[in-house]
Amino acid sequence: MNHTAHRRLHRLAACCQSLRGSHCQGADFFKGRSLSTGSKSSTDDITISKTTQTKDPLSPPPTPAASFPFSPNEWRRFPLVASADHTHDTKTMDVALPSPSTHPNLPVASCVLLALDSSSPTSPSPLSRPYTPISSPTAPGRLSFLIKAYRDGALSPRLHALQAGKDGVWIKGPFLKFKYSKNQFKSILMLAAGTGITPMVQCLHAIFSDPEDHTSVTLLVANRSPEDVLLLDWLDSLLAQHPGRLEVRHYLERLPSPPPSRHGPSWHAGFIDEGALRAAGAGREGGREGGR
Ligand SMILES: Cc1cc2nc3c(=O)[nH]c(=O)nc-3n(C[C@H](O)[C@H](O)[C@H](O)COP(=O)(O)OP(=O)(O)OC[C@H]3O[C@@H](n4cnc5c(N)ncnc54)[C@H](O)[C@@H]3O)c2cc1C
Known part of the structure; x- marks a missing residue:
């Protein structure tokens, strides 16, 4: 496909x-x-949603930025703590939030951008794709993803190749896609x-x-x-x-x-x-x- x-x-x-x-x-x-309709790429979709998110009543309340694990404006790195085969071409992958009590503060339903390490410790490699967390938006401590690997895909096979307990992923977001x-x-x-x-x-x-x-x-x-x-x-x-x-x-x-x-x-x-x-x-x- x-x-x-x-x-x-x-x-x-x-x-x-x-x-x-x-x-x-x-x-x-x-x-x-x-x-969004008529957009040329998934990045366009995200840009439109960014605008929507800032006006949305389900967006996180205005508390200090430090209490939020993610930011839609900057990349942050999180350790990959679990990666398991789910079906023949999908894996569930969990990242740990800064502490077991850290709330993900995800407005429903939203996605985040994922990217891989680069040679710089302060920024990810430029390639990113949107993914939708499947863990409960209110469950603290972890964020889980269900990711399908496309055989010739640029990012998804590399996400599948990451090792839990050793590698990490960079996250930017959340971006509200539609409001429930x-x-x-x-x-x-x-x-x-x-x-x-x-x-x-x-x-x-x-x-x-x-x-x-x-x-x-x-x-x-x-x-x-x-x-x-x-x-x-x-x-x-x-x-x-x-x-x-x-x-x-x-x-x-x-x-x-x-x-x-x-x-x-x-x-x-x-x-x-x-x-x-x-x-x-x-x-x-x-x-x-x-x-x-
Ligand atoms: C809002 C949103 C949320 C998403 N959430 C999830 C999620 O939760 N889980 C999930 O698994 N995915 C999700 N996706 C899809 C995900 O973002 C990626 O699109 C997907 O992982 C493929 O990325 P890739 O870089 O591996 O593949 P790409 O390199 O983007 O390629 C995708 C496929 O297209 C083929 N392809 C690429 N270029 C061409 C071309 N020129 N001609 C013909 N074929 C081509 C590739 O061979 C591959 O099979 C979401 C997408 C959006 C927009």
């Missing part, structure tokens, strides 16, 4: 739509916060393809860790094969903890016969198309098939 196609997937992933609710705004949901506000909608439909699930994970953390947030979620996940499906265990545990408030439907280009046993009937062949959206209740008053 080329870079443009990957960026399109991330744009698709950022497309969330209200399913129902008296104040339903349909496609206007997250208007102005979704990944609790209880803004009764129900949300999320579409995620491949690693495009990472911003949805941030929203799911925010929704299901807040006892005052009553939002329901239908998550449609697109992948090529069962081996490509990401964070299945985590999704399983979330489903078990929140029956009735979370539904996950997997769409696979190559659906094996019989389909995977986990998640019962939630595996479907093909892409997230109009039929999939209709089945999930998109655009229909009252939500998905069968309601809740």
Whole structure:
């Protein structure tokens, strides 16, 4: 898959739509916060989001800069403390924040830029790419990423090659990509393809860790094969903890016969198309098939 196609997937992933609710705004949901259109590169996306972030009510409160582990204006280096294979081409990678009690202060949903060491101890090498942390935005001490390595990619294979306990990564950010506000909608439909699930994970953390947030979620996940499906265990545990408030439907280009046993009937062949959206209740008053 080329870079443009990957960026399109991330744009698709950022497309969330209200399913129902008296104040339903349909496609206007997250208007102005979704990944930018018409930009030429992911760096352009980030520049636009920077502007958005400074005005956003979810941005970190104005406390002394020293209490924030990251800065959108300067690079800071963090030790890589864990790196583990997740699927055949993805790894989970954790960096340690300055202390176990350091709060990441990530507005939901935001990404950061990652870069590698250079010959200078005070600055990274010039190549950087945006990645979306998947650890809870409120969990202190660590920041976790889910990173796919592209065979001929400039940065991702080099991130995979880093050694935990020895190497570090440089981080700049956070940059808000779209703003999640609790209880803004009764129900949300999320579409995620491949690693495009990472911003949805941030929203799911925010929704299901807040006892005052009553939002329901239908998550449609697109992948090529069962081996490509990401964070299945985590999704399983979330489903078990929140029956009735979370539904996950997997769409696979190559659906094996019989389909995977986990998640019962939630595996479907093909892409997230109009039929999939209709089945999930998109655009229909009252939500998905069968309601809740
Ligand atoms: C907001 C945002 C958040 C993101 N979050 C994540 C995340 O959480 N996890 C994650 O894994 N990724 C994420 N990404 C994607 C990530 O930023 C990188 O794009 C990805 O890791 C690839 O970078 P790379 O330098 O390895 O590959 P690149 O060098 O950028 O290349 C990507 C692919 O395109 C191919 N390619 C490059 N140039 C050409 C060309 N001229 N013609 C044809 N093919 C070409 C390469 O072979 C490779 O397969 C995110 C992207 C955005 C915009």
